[in-house]
Amino acid sequence: MNHDISTITFDPQLSSGARNAIVDCLRLQPSERITIITDRECAEISASLVHEIEKVGSEYNVFVMEEYAERPLKDMPQIILDDLGKSQVSIFAAITQTGELGSRIQMTSVVNKNKIRHGHMVNINKQIMMEGMRADFLEVDRISQRLVDKARKTKIIKTRTAAGTDFTAELSPHLKWLKTSGIISPDKWGNLPGGEIFTSPNNSNGLFVVDGVVGDYLCQKWGDIQKHPLFIEVVENRIKNIECSNKELLKEFLDYTHTDANSDRVGEFAIGTNIALKSIIGHILQDEKFPGIHIAFGHPYADHTGQNWVSTTHIDCVGRNFDIWMDDVQVMEKGKFIFENF
Secondary structure, eight states: OOHHHHTTTOOOOGGGHHHHIIISSSSTTTTTEEEEEOGGGGGHHHHHHHHHHHHHOEEEEEEEGGGGSSSSSSSOOHHHHHHHOOOOOEEEEEETTTTOOOHHHHHHHHHHHTTEEEEEEEEEHHHHHHHHGGOOOOHHHHHHHHHHHHHOOOEEEEETTSSSSSSEEEEOTTTTEEEEESBBTTTTTTTSSSEEEOOOOEEEEEEEEEEEEEHHHHHHHOOOOOOOEEEEEEEEEEEEEEOOSHHHHHHHHHTTTTTTTTTBEEEEEEEEOTTOOOOOOHHHHHTTTEEEEEEEEOOOOHHHHSSSSOOOOOEEOOOOSSEEEEETEEEETTTTGGGGGG
């Protein structure tokens, strides 16, 4: 369906973010092949990406998912997985639907197996293309590298916020820290826009106040939850109690984090590093890169972190205005990095 996408007229304001994606983040070369997996809703954004691919001169294929299977997508169509397996670079730019995580895991399994440089643009929209995707990713990468170097030597990270977060993560040298700064390598596919470092904690305890956003499909429904934050009490790396004045959100979050035996377990502990971002916008793809802490319950990216358990779910939880200490050295105050300390 290449010709369909390449003939779509797109807003020229998308070009700067699209160029960053193809040239700076994925470093696509003329001799390489790229697969783009998209949907009808993201066709305009995909057209801007294709325009940049054509400037590079690489061979490409574009798959609009609705043309190959019904949504929500239970399984990624084999024709798409087969094409992906032939490429060195790939992009997923689509709006998620409930129950589609399995099909994305099938896709990222091919990415991992073949060490494809993959840009994951889940629920990308024009605002994110014009904000987070316009970051200076070389600078974001420099900050992320300095921070991850310090994190790898750290045993305990403590974090507090004025909203009530008081949370401690215990780290293990056997569990790897990863950097997904937007500069994507064959070792680990990354979300675009990029800008985070993350690990799976060995243990964690305390109160984590989610006054930013929650992930997966709940983000599309609830957006910025600052007025109705989730107060999550974690004991020995599992949810012990949750309170929220929005009872519908509370029920949905509880249901989500009780999908399987490890859905309520802290699988990810992360620090956002995209300094181009000025505020939470109510959209997980960008907001989890906002400077500060986010944690996720469920799937711990075991292939990359070395964690010894798995889950079929993964839900990110983002807060605001963090103070962060790495082994008693403060690296963030009220959401601003203290660069001289790392």
